[in-house]
Amino acid sequence: MTNYYVRATGPNQKAGGTARWLKIRGIRRGHEEFRIEVLLQGRIAYIGLIDNPHHLEFAKGKWPNVQLCSWSVVKEGFNVKAS
DSSP: OEEEEEEEEEGGGGGGGOOOOOEEEEEESSSSSSSEEEEEEEEEEEEEEOSSSEEEEEEEEETTTEEEHHHHHHHEEEEHHHH
């Protein structure tokens, strides 16, 4: 299975106390939003976002050899439907 990662950029870069890549553990689709599950400082945390996230970068691959990818690629990797 391919690993996927997320990190904040721009004004949100230090949000949550880290500017590092966080491994995505899962994605859940709500009514109009998505919740990305990550491990942050030893605890499960959720990143809530709409379908077109701003100030977030995504990557896929085996750490440390990851390649940037789009949000739609991440959703496909977790088999999350758009609607």
